Amino acid sequence: MRFTGKAALVTGGGSGIGRATATAFAADGAAVCVVDIDGESASNTVSEIKNAGGQAIAITGDIASPDTANNAVSSTIKNFGSIDFLFNNAGVEFISPLMETSVADWDRVMDVNMKGTYMMTKAALEVMVPKKFGVIINNASDAGLRGIKVNAAYSSSKAGIIHLTRSLSLDYASSGIRTNCICPGCIRTPLCERFNAEVGARKGISGEQALQEFVEANIPMQRVGTPEEVASVVTFLCSEDARYINGAIIPIDGGLTAGM
Ligand SMILES: NC(=O)c1ccc[n+]([C@@H]2O[C@H](COP(=O)([O-])OP(=O)(O)OC[C@H]3O[C@@H](n4cnc5c(N)ncnc54)[C@H](O)[C@@H]3O)[C@@H](O)[C@H]2O)c1
Known part of the structure; x- marks a missing residue:
């Protein structure tokens, strides 16, 4: 067990990558605060962790609201005494060319x-900096590494997360905090299914067909990834084995962004 006595806060922990990572942290001994806008899914992840003998709490909230960050951080401290790891994972996809992107759509994605x-991050740093310890992992996307068609708002938001990561890694390393970013490619989750259903609908094919065509044409490893294959990188980055990794932007995409 690598994280006994540590506490992790995972946003979007009710589904997909967040759920797999929350359960992976717990399986490695960490107490976990699961934050999600969908309270039922957050509670389901917490039940899964507790049934396996772990410790977890659920916080229902929209991470776009400042109250959620404050509530999540104070509840984690109250229940577990610290925040050692923050996985900024919750995110929304948005598929639309710019001319069909309203100001409200743009604002919501951002x-x-x-x-x-x-x-x-700001709320967690208030706890991590005085303790001089913390690891922050931000979840961007392959969409943050290069432009993606009909994805201007989403791609821009993810590129922003990459630069936010770099800035944090410069400003807080001297306070004992490492900050890194992961860029998943095509990972089989409900978000990926919604995304491909919409891309397929625009082409008049099914979501599964759209996904298959994409994988064959673009992913050197010729398959989608699993949430567990992302979770294992996040927990590695939080572990002592990664103690000299700071400011890294790590694709987890089967080679999707390696080149043409
Ligand atoms: N699946 C992929 O192929 C893929 C690829 C690249 C990046 N990502 C990123 O990974 C992250 C997780 O995505 P996933 O694929 O696991 O999706 P998912 O839909 O399975 O899970 C996302 C979770 O975040 C929660 N959430 C959404 N908006 C929220 C908000 N405002 N406040 C709190 N919780 C909120 C949802 O309720 C859901 O439980 C996202 O940031 C996504 O952009 C996913």
């Missing part, structure tokens, strides 16, 4: 993906 990451 408020959740970028501002939510900023607010959650």
